[in-house]
Amino acid sequence: MVVRLLPVLFACLFSLGCGSVFAQEKEEQDAASDSANVENRVVIDSIIPEKHTIDPLSPSKAAFYSAILPGLGQIYNKRYWKVPLVYGAIGTGLYFYVTNKDQYHRYRNAYKRRLAGFNDDEFYNIDGTPNEDGSPDVSMDALRRAQEYYQRYKDLSLLITIGLYALNIIDANVDAHLKQHNIGEDLTLRPMIIPNDFNAKTTVGLSLSFDF
Template identity: 55%
Template sequence: MPNKYLIASIFAFLFCFSTPAQEKEKKRKKLPKEVVIDSIIEIRDPINPLSPAKAAFYSAILPGLGQAYNKKYWKIPIVYGAIGTGVYFYLTNNKEYNRYRDAYKRRLAGFTDDEFYKDANGNQLLTPRVTTEGLERGQKFFRKNKEIALLVTFGLYALNIIDANVDAHLLQYNVDENLSLAPHYKFNELDASSNLGLTLNFKF
């Protein structure tokens, strides 16, 4: 009789362990065959190491062409406006320089018929509107201005090439939202001072 109770107790004990195991097995069977993770995978264009060189080369051939290659079309009017302004000031100062130089040469030759010996209506004057010394100073002034305008124009032309090159580099630069660098401002209540710095955030 005690053996029957012992055997019954063992079966009851085993049954208690088998029931959760069976339930776990059923739950395992209910799992789907595939687990789909809802995520967006961004496929980036391959990096072209020659792209910056091409953009710079195109801008060197024709200003604004490198910006068009980078698809920054809004920069083309700025490029032409800047370079065109430099060319305009160069031509204007060069024209004035030539006026003063031609008049100065005629004065040295002994003539008194240059444009500065005449009034606005073209009538001959007894004394010139601009003296010979004034013509000499004018030549120096306009020559200096046209040289500065020429240097500025070449500088803007070079800047157009650099801009196209840098833009092409930045277009291929990987900007990840998980990596950010931002300034921060914090007020210290203990000593009533303020702290300004940079915060680097990196998300795994």
């Protein structure tokens, strides 16, 4: 009876051993699968820094917008605080140009009427009381000098206004370039102080680093 039970006992022990081996292998496979999933999750959740993109047409666009309408390029560059400065500078130049032009035409019209033989211009009798000798309050020579004076400053005001208009375009173009300037950690320029092993002195210089 005992001899008959021995094969059955061996079969049961073999089955248990195989089952234990299969269970251990399954646990190792599950652990490896969990580890792979964890690694995948870490890779997915990792933050990849985005490189700074450069638009080569941005400076041209900013300059073009400022050429069409002063201050528009500054708005394109999001430098809104510069817009009042642009209009204040150009407006001041235009104000002096218009003022000098009006004064020039006043004296020029009076000078032309004097040449035509009229004595009714605004500079002939300014205070309303004629001179005893009948001479005008502002002579022909004074009218000519006034024309030259206001003509000169009229032209100067126009040149300054054109220069301010061009400066508005240049500012928008340069500002757009500077906004795209690489200031990241991949390109760094920093001062360095290195001890000199030969003469025991300190060497001062600059370090330029490129990281790829």
